[in-house]
Amino acid sequence: MTEDPQRRDATGEADDGHHQVHDAPPADVPVRVEERAVLVGEVDVAAARAALMTLGVQGSPSLDRLSVAETKALLSSIVGIEAALDAVRARALVRLEAAVKEDCLQREESPRQAMQVARSEASRMLKESRSVAGRSLATCRRLVQSMPGMLTALAEGTLNPRSVHTVGSAMGPVPPHVRELVDTMLTAQLPDLQDCGTREISDHVARMLHALDPEGAAERHRRAMKDRHVTITREDHGMASVRALIPAIDAARIRKGLSVAAEGARAAGDRRGHQQIMADMFADALVGRGDGIDPTTLDIGIIITDRSLLAPAHADAATIEGFGPVPYDHVREAMLRAVDSGGEDTDLALTLRNLYADLDDGQxxxxxxxxxxxxxxxxxxxxxxxxxxxxxxxxxxxxxxxxxxxxxxxxxxxxxxxxxxxxxxxxxxxxxxxxxxxxxxxxxxxxxxxxxxxxxxxxxGGINFDPVGTYRRQRRRQLAESGIAGLPAPPAAGSSAPAHPALPAATALDGVPLSAAETPPVVDSPLETAPPPVPSAHGTGATGEEPALDEGSSANGWSTIYRAFDRLQLRIADLPIIRPRPVSDDVLVLLDDMARGSAPRPSRPPGPTDAPEPPAH
Structure with missing residues (x-):
């Protein structure tokens, strides 16, 4: 599989040399930027923004008199405007990047530095960090240059912006021709997807990608494995969230282990909520508190097709129960490791011990x-x-x-x-x-x-550890300056009215000595840095004896048997290893049909000459 020129978007080394998919003529909508106005067609964007801003801040008697139907019509119009603006913003970001690159080339700077400069400019315009702005630039570039169907769905409001940008983000490591296929297929399936949630659309795209480019799915998984990490984020009211990017099978084990332990605690009389117990046991296992999780074998349901077993080059995406599709290569490697380990039931316990034991090393x-x-x-x-x-x-x-x-x-x-x-x-x-x-x-x-x-x-600047005290001191200084207009007068003596309408009575300025607000709290606690997880040396562990079989039929009447492996070690010793092919036949057929401008032909079941060779014994 050839390397995608846009795969390195996140590093700032992307090349936007891939031409746009469709050569449709640009719309005749003039955009004029004047000294005090931005005109799109005949619409004065600045004037429209001012009117909407005034309405949003101050409200309107006519708005308050709208009926339910009229209010829904207003909201529908607002959502439609937001969708159209989101599509225009995508094109504007792509143009900003191109304009900055042109300027940097005139300065004889490298393409990588041009990308960094463009990212900084986009960061300020979007009011996001440079990292987030860089991802937005890359996603918008894919939508504008390779995915006109999804860009149209965004502009028309058929899909919400989050879903469209999620699709664009997933296309990062995908070759351009596969992006075009995904865009074409998704556009055709929009009537069935427009009411789906973002997660379902994302899973739908993942299955598409795996079917169109199974070898690429394996490569993307190997590359994604290099990005595994742990992030710890401060939340409100003294709480924090922990997020780990780890292989899906390991995540399924962790969730199942926590869930089973929580159910056992509830059955034993623990009155905490299920999620509370899971969170507490998660923390206990990581910091070494309590008894942790019982390292028993767990049922992790994995659905996989027989085609994946017999012909990995044409494999379908595997599905982990409760998690969605994952590359088959990931599951296959786990199964092979399970065979090599001898099928002992302690495999899962060993995996968890290795994972947790290694958390304290290295970082x-x-x-x-x-x-x-x-x-x-x-x-x-x-x-x-x-x-x-x-x-x-x-x-x-x-x-x-x-x-x-x-x-x-x-x-x-x-x-x-x-x-x-x-x-x-x-x-x-x-x-x-x-x-x-x-x-x-x-x-x-x-x-x-x-x-x-x-x-x-x-x-x-630095963190303000005393924001209320800062506000009070600033207000006292302002109120002390008689020449400042528009400030409220200090409350009368003995009054309980707040000094500012944004503050409750308890935070009034009067009666609070400055010394109580001017001294910031003393912070004296050791810094704690959480290391990232280390990948486990094993991949599987599940229980059960017989696989559940389910049959599904394709549009042409031929069926594929789905095997739900309750135990990954079950009868996989003869798993064949077939040399992967660069691109599947279906992808070549679709590309050939698209080049001729015809509708893609439906896939057909493998004929006698297409059947994979049986494994050698």
Whole structure:
């Protein structure tokens, strides 16, 4: 399978040289950008935005008098406008990227640096981190250049934006010709998909991809395995969420193990909710608290076709119960490992022990190895003060300490010149960005200003640990300045009215001594870094004796037997290994039909000459 030129979108090394699929003439809709107006056709976008903004902020008596039917019509129009704008935004982002690249080429800069600059510009416009903006650029590029059907579905509101962008994101590692096939097939099936949820549409696309390009599915799985990681995100009210990107079979085991343990606890009289018990046992297993999960063999339902067993080059996607489709290669490797292990029932327990035991190894050393010349005490202080990457709109964990004024340019290793950043934003110079410290009149560092090549400015300082106290002090200073117009007067003595309508009475300014609000809380706790998981050395473990059989028929009347393996070690010793073919016959037929402009021919059952050779014994 040839390498897709856009597979490296996430690294900033993508090549957008793939031409658009259809040569349809562009619509005759003029776009004019004037000094104080943006005109699309005859629509003044700025004026429309101002009217909608006023309506949204202040409301309207006529809006309040709308009936249910009229309100639904209004909402339908709003959703339609949002869908159309989302499609226009996709094209505008692609044009922004192309314009930036043209400018960078004139500056004799590399394509990779041009991509970084475009990502920074898009980040400011979208008010998202550079990482999110880069993914948006890549997804929009695929939709505009390779998937006109999905772009039309987005513009017309047939599918919601999240579903369309999920499809576009899934097309990242897919060859262009397969993208075109998926787009054509999805467009034809829109009547059956337009009321489906995003997850179902995503599963639908995954099955399509596996059927159209089974070898590519195996390669994509191997590449996705390299991206496994763990992220820990702070949530509200003292909570946090843990997300791990791991192989689907391992995830199914973990979920089943937690669920079975929770059911057992409930049966024994535990009155916590099922999900609460699962969460508690998950944390207990990771930190070594309590008894953990009983390492018994679990039933993990996996549905797989006989064609996958006999002819892996033409394999269908396997389906893990409750998780959806996964590449057959992933399941096949797990089955072969199960055979090699001798089929012992302790395989799952060993897998879980290996997974959890390895969580404490390696990553902390790697993190410390990335530290620069900042002393440990200064690094710890900056980490506490900044909490997350200080680049605009970025919420990634701090991975590196950045010299705001580079060390090579005489920048000091000091508190004022230090900034906690993630690995990507530490390479700000490559993105055409400049950064400087903003001091107040007393020379104290207050914030850091980031400026893109094209003049977009953003400022971000450290974490405010006392936002209410900051607000009170600012309001006191404002109220003390008699020359400021439009500020509410201080409440009368003894009044319980709040000092500002946005604050409840309990937060009124009067009666709160400044000393109670001016001293920020003291933070003194060790930093905890959660290492990513290490892939297990085994792949399977399930119970059951006989496979459940189910028969389904295709449009042509021939059937494929689906085997639900309750035990992956069941009768798979003779699993054949057939040399994969670059592209399946069905893909070639579809491509040939598309080239001639005709409708794709339906697939046919394998004939005598197409049947796979039986395995050698």
């Amino acid at each position: 902390l050393v790697g993190v410390e190895a990335r530290s620069r010349a900042f002393p440990a005490s200064l690094r710890r202080f900056l980490t506490l003060a900044h909490q997350t990457c200080r680049a605009p709109f970025c919420n990634a964990p701090i991975r590196q300490m950045d010299h705001i004024v580079p060390w090579s340019q005489g920048g000091a290793t000091s508190l004022d010149n230090g900034n906690g950043t993630c690995g990507g934003d530490n390479q700000k110079e490559e993105s055409g960005e400049s950064v400087r410290v903003i001091h107040d009149e007393d020379g104290t560092r207050r914030t850091v200003e980031w400026t893109t090549r094209y003049g977009q400015k953003s400022r971000r």
